[in-house]
Amino acid sequence: MAGFCTKLGIRPQQMLAAMEKVADSYGVDLLAPLDTPLITQEEWSAQVEAVLRADEAVEVDLSDFPARWFEGRTANEPWVGHLRRLSARGVFVGLMSNMVPAWDAHWRRVVAPEGLFKDLVMSFEVGSRKPEPGIFRVAEERTGFQPHECVLVDDIEKNCAGAREAGWHAIHYTDPARAIAELDALLGASRPE
Template sequence: MSIEIRHIVFDIGRVLIHYDPHIPFSRIIPDDAERNWFFANVCTHDWNIEQDRGRGWQEAEELLIAEHPAHEDSIRAFRKHWHEMVPHAYVESVSIMEGLIAKGYDVTMLTNFASDTFKEAQKLYPFLTLPRGVTVSGDAGLIKPDVAIYQTHAKSFGLDPAATLFIDDSMPNVEGARAAGWHAVHFTDPQTLQADLSAYGLAV
């Protein structure tokens, strides 16, 4: 590939750190069917993504409790036990990111994350402070795959879109980056990422 990549942008959840809300909830709601119903109907993906867009947890909880008063304890448990949902880092992915930084590549991060839980994640995983900077959706008031968040990130960090490579586990987010004029690869595992980086001439 004869493209010169000067900027590498990492997603975080399910690329650098594991995320699974079922981990604490397998204890809070032990019955599989009941727990799956809860995530499909109460603390849904669409509800959670609004915290990534900037809505505060108190407002988010109150909205759901008004609709599902019988589930108040479980609704409040989502934020209370959030730290259990991110139990470990993907060591090989982190090693790749650290290797790119050590070689002098310009590395930043772009993530759909609530503002307060991201700060908590940085304390749990200090390597999240190593890149040059990060755009957190909860602070920007925008979420991937909205093209505007990629444009905001590029402007904030002085990135040339045509010389930028984005890494994300979500195909819609990869496509959003491409729509913003970036190069982008779909993260599935560290070995594939290593091969993708090599294809762009990036040595770790």
């Protein structure tokens, strides 16, 4: 967020406050208007621009937001490499994401899902998002796994809390080495894979 806002010429706090105000107008949290989706990327961009103009007296151009957001991003190679090794060992590796429809093609250029993920559960496709219980139920139905057989690794603690409430294991991702160690310990204790 900091790097993106620097390119726009605004402070991250200004952007986050505008995003929050737009989300509040729909009665949802920060990105829920986009990733369930309640509105299109273009509508969201225009609404955030309007809030920044009205509340901060700042003019920004959020057109083509997804391409600009993902510009220059690279994969987290230690984490992706570990997921590839787990998948090669026969561990079911899936992706569950609060994904904005307009962002879908962009993240796929950073981390190609083919050969890495056995299934993708995207909020915009299933109409539920983390930490809501519905998205976890969809993943269970599609994979055939029971809740206690599933692990969510997520960088947002409230999503981890939602997974735990749904009966899943959860690892709060803060850095690759720690997440890898925690996941390996959990998988070691829960054989068969």
